[in-house]
Amino acid sequence: MTATPATAGGGWGAAGANGRAAALRRRYPTVDDLQRAARRRAPRFAYDFVAGGVGDDLCLRRNRRALDAATIVPRWGRDVRAVDPRVRLFGREYALPVGVAPMGLAGLLRAGADEALAAAAQAARIPYTYSSVGNSTIERIGAIAPDVFWFQLYGVPADGHRVSLDLVRRAEAAGAHALLVTLDVPVRAKRSGDVRNGLSVPFRPRPRTVLDVLRAPAWALDLVRHGQPRFGNFLPYVDGRSDARTLASYVYQRMVGPMTWEALARIRDAWPRALVVKGLLHADDAERAVALGADGVLVSNHGGRQLDAAPAALEALPAIAARVGARATVLMDGGIRHGIDLVRALRAGADAALAGRAFLWGYGAAGHEGAAHVADLFAEEFRIALAQAGAADVGALRADGRTLPV
Numbered sequence: 001m002t003a004t005p006a007t008a009g010g011g012w013g014a015a016g017a018n019g020r021a022a023a024l025r026r027r028y029p030t031v032d033d034l035q036r037a038a039r040r041r042a043p044r045f046a047y048d049f050v051a052g053g054v055g056d057d058l059c060l061r062r063n064r065r066a067l068d069a070a071t072i073v074p075r076w077g078r079d080v081r082a083v084d085p086r087v088r089l090f091g092r093e094y095a096l097p098v099g100v101a102p103m104g105l106a107g108l109l110r111a112g113a114d115e116a117l118a119a120a121a122q123a124a125r126i127p128y129t130y131s132s133v134g135n136s137t138i139e140r141i142g143a144i145a146p147d148v149f150w151f152q153l154y155g156v157p158a159d160g161h162r163v164s165l166d167l168v169r170r171a172e173a174a175g176a177h178a179l180l181v182t183l184d185v186p187v188r189a190k191r192s193g194d195v196r197n198g199l200s201v202p203f204r205p206r207p208r209t210v211l212d213v214l215r216a217p218a219w220a221l222d223l224v225r226h227g228q229p230r231f232g233n234f235l236p237y238v239d240g241r242s243d244a245r246t247l248a249s250y251v252y253q254r255m256v257g258p259m260t261w262e263a264l265a266r267i268r269d270a271w272p273r274a275l276v277v278k279g280l281l282h283a284d285d286a287e288r289a290v291a292l293g294a295d296g297v298l299v300s301n302h303g304g305r306q307l308d309a310a311p312a313a314l315e316a317l318p319a320i321a322a323r324v325g326a327r328a329t330v331l332m333d334g335g336i337r338h339g340i341d342l343v344r345a346l347r348a349g350a351d352a353a354l355a356g357r358a359f360l361w362g363y364g365a366a367g368h369e370g371a372a373h374v375a376d377l378f379a380e381e382f383r384i385a386l387a388q389a390g391a392a393d394v395g396a397l398r399a400d401g402r403t404l405p406v
């Protein structure tokens, strides 16, 4: 891919643009529009599971508020007629500095979410991170997204990490380019929205949930066609059983307890490719991760889903980037929904960002096309935002970030 005009595609609703893509742009000009449509299609418990955070959603809102508050001082007079949005991460080139964050149980919003997002990311040449508790399998995702496949690991401490290490081995065999080990779930969070909605996995019909499903006929049809979403990665560990209930009990009983630095060191030894530690908010933790051999850190508060009092990811980013940015790749996630958010994150010290919900809203609203549409939105908006910031490429943007008064 070469540098492209900042307004490649001719801007919104451009005449002559591919018919379907143009129709999607008109119908869903922003991720907010996709989120509203996804909400209408899904039962309430499924929508709330994705949209919600922990506790009072304070951290969830803090992420977005920090991004909204981050201004971009533009630099004028530079030649930005052609901008180059590409980025190199862990020795590979990607089309944009944004990837798909790992989302477990994404199939609850709409069946087939993991594979659809993987296919959309492969087509758009942006990283796709498949969750340990995804609803496909490591092997299938490796086949669907060979050029952009990253794998996220939750440890299974219950058996001395035998299964954790087997997941790592399978991710390597399936061709994952990076392994993201999540540290920010030492205990399961209390998500009051899910409790209130009677959400249970596997789905157990209660009067309230049945009513929810009746109001969402398209979703109900998916349930009949595809069955309940299963934690497919664990099929080899449940003695030939393959039903959603057995897999869910396995995950809920065994995937508990913190991922410790000691366990992380064993995973580092077992994994030969890029290792990223996900969920860091303190520069000392980032330092420790890099000292242990991590190639990258992902500054994140789990999209506001773990500790309601945690700082916004964007707020935690500059100190971590200042500490380890010269030695490791710094990623961030939490609240990213627009191309301009990528400029905000990169100016604050990130090499690239991930987005979770934004991509899932696309698939929830409009299926495969919707997932691809979110990547298109990021591409279009990021090119424009780059030019408006006065940076011809990601390197220039990051260099400008370093010259900002702090």
Ligand SMILES: Cc1cc2nc3c(=O)[nH]c(=O)nc-3n(C[C@H](O)[C@H](O)[C@H](O)COP(=O)(O)O)c2cc1C
Residues within 6 Å of the ligand: 049, 050, 051, 101, 102, 103, 104, 105, 106, 131, 132, 133, 134, 152, 182, 278, 300, 301, 302, 303, 304, 305, 333, 334, 335, 336, 354, 355, 356, 357, 358
């Ligand atoms: C529905 C959902 C499921 C998630 N599951 C996981 C997971 O399995 N592993 C993980 O490390 N993070 C998980 N996360 C957190 C995301 O990877 C990411 O940190 C967060 O969603 C980023 O915020 P955003 O959704 O505002 O972009 C999940 C987030 C959501 C919304």
